[in-house]
Amino acid sequence: MAEPLLRELSTVSLYERLGGASGVRRLVDEIVEAHMRNPVIKARFLPYREDPERLDATKQQLCAFFAAGSGGPESYTGRSMPEAHRGMNIGEAEYMAATDDILSVMESHGYHADVRKDVLAIVYALKDEIMRA
Numbered sequence: 001m002a003e004p005l006l007r008e009l010s011t012v013s014l015y016e017r018l019g020g021a022s023g024v025r026r027l028v029d030e031i032v033e034a035h036m037r038n039p040v041i042k043a044r045f046l047p048y049r050e051d052p053e054r055l056d057a058t059k060q061q062l063c064a065f066f067a068a069g070s071g072g073p074e075s076y077t078g079r080s081m082p083e084a085h086r087g088m089n090i091g092e093a094e095y096m097a098a099t100d101d102i103l104s105v106m107e108s109h110g111y112h113a114d115v116r117k118d119v120l121a122i123v124y125a126l127k128d129e130i131m132r133a
Contacts, residue, residue, distance in 0.1 A: 012073030017115045021067060021074070028062045030105045040097035044088070044095050069122060081129035090131050 018024055030057075035045040048055040067074035078084070102123060106116050 014115070014118050015067060015070040016074035017118075018066075018070060018111070021063070021072065024063050024067050024070070024072070025059075027105060027109070028059050028066060028101075028131055030108075031102055032059060032062070034101035035098060038097050038101055041094050041101075044084075070119075081126050085130045092131070095127060095131050 015024070018027065032045065032048075036042050036049065048058060061076075061078045064074050065077045065078060068076040099120070103116055103120065106119060
């Protein structure tokens with residue numbers, strides 16, 4: 001009985017397991033808020049709060065990036081990770097703080113450990129493109 005279920009689950013994209021477009025948007029909204037509260041990285045994110053248009057545009061880009069990268073139908077047309085993070089000199093502590101925020105938000109929403117592991121694999125795959133870019 002478990003074998004057909006496993007086969008069925010393996011065909012479900014990460015995007016679908018995240019809840020599609022609305023699930024990705026909810027995650028992005030809450031992750032950005034978590035970043036704004038995180039003492040390690042909030043200085044990078046708080047200025048967005050004073051520019052709602054810039055904040056919304058950034059969230060839209062993050063949603064498109066996350067959706068496209070997780071198997072959704074959206075396409076990402078924004079900057080590459082090195083371009084988006086060039087000159088920011090992001091270190092290990094900041095990178096890990098952002099990663100922890102992502103995983104904490106996902107856990108608070110009850111995402112299964114396997115879904116969180118899949119997202120973590122994507123986050124780590126991007127590490128060299130983001131840190132010290």
